[in-house]
Amino acid sequence: MSTIPANESTIEWKNWNAEIPATLMFVVQDGKILLIEKLTGIGQGKINGPGGKIDPGENALQAIVRECQEELHITPHSPVKMGELHFAMSDIPDIHCHVFMSNTFDGEPTSTREANPLWTALDAIPYDKMWEDDRHWLPQMLDGQLFNGRFEFDGEKVVWMEVCFGDSAKALWIENA
Numbered sequence: 630m631s632t633i634p635a636n637e638s639t640i641e642w643k644n645w646n647a648e649i650p651a652t653l654m655f656v657v658q659d660g661k662i663l664l665i666e667k668l669t670g671i672g673q674g675k676i677n678g679p680g681g682k683i684d685p686g687e688n689a690l691q692a693i694v695r696e697c698q699e700e701l702h703i704t705p706h707s708p709v710k711m712g713e714l715h716f717a718m719s720d721i722p723d724i725h726c727h728v729f730m731s732n733t734f735d736g737e738p739t740s741t742r743e744a745n746p747l748w749t750a751l752d753a754i755p756y757d758k759m760w761e762d763d764r765h766w767l768p769q770m771l772d773g774q775l776f777n778g779r780f781e782f783d784g785e786k787v788v789w790m791e792v793c794f795g796d797s798a799k800a801l802w803i804e805n806a
């Protein structure tokens with residue numbers, strides 16, 4: 630488990646519930662990862678994986694496939710759930726995010742109103758242009774580790790975090806999509 634800083638979180642995580650359920654997808658193929666330049670929504674202007682909010686009546690798996698189709702015109706094959714992220718935000722509603730990986734997909738990654746595709750070498754991921762939490766779980770996920778992360782933000786800055794990896798992380802997931 631990695632934790633920063635040593636002080637306690639101000640969030641009562643036991644009773645914490647996010648207003649926004651969301652998803653993320655990381656397609657990895659031939660030593661590259663398919664990222665996006667995000668043109669709309671939460672995190673506009675950042676580099677991230679494709680993804681977005683879960684619509685009413687959808688589960689996380691259905692939502693991530695729909696988001697990849699909408700944002701990049703691709704359909705990922707057999708998405709595997711790798712982690713959950715819990716974001717307690719200071720200035721926008723809190724977010725609970727399901728993170729998936731896939732190695733194959735149908736379609737050609739295409740720029741849309743929402744995103745520009747960005748194939749990136751696995752050793753050149755631009756963490757300085759991504760959400761601050763990403764560097765604390767994405768490298769381990771790319772090594773095949775399951776994870777569960779809780780992050781408290783002040784604006785866009787992480788002020789507290791706790792990230793677990795492996796089977797103990799999966800036991801903390803709220804939902805097994």
Ligand SMILES: Nc1ncnc2c1[nH]c(=O)n2[C@H]1C[C@H](O)[C@@H](COP(=O)(O)OP(=O)(O)OP(=O)(O)O)O1
Pocket residue numbers: 651652653669670671672677679680681682683716724726760761762763
């Ligand atoms: N802190 C952090 N790290 C990594 N990824 C994210 C965050 N916060 C986030 O919100 N995200 C991810 C989770 C989602 O994939 C997107 C946010 O969803 P958004 O793009 O706003 O949702 P859409 O449904 O595509 O957009 P609208 O249609 O509602 O505009 O960022």
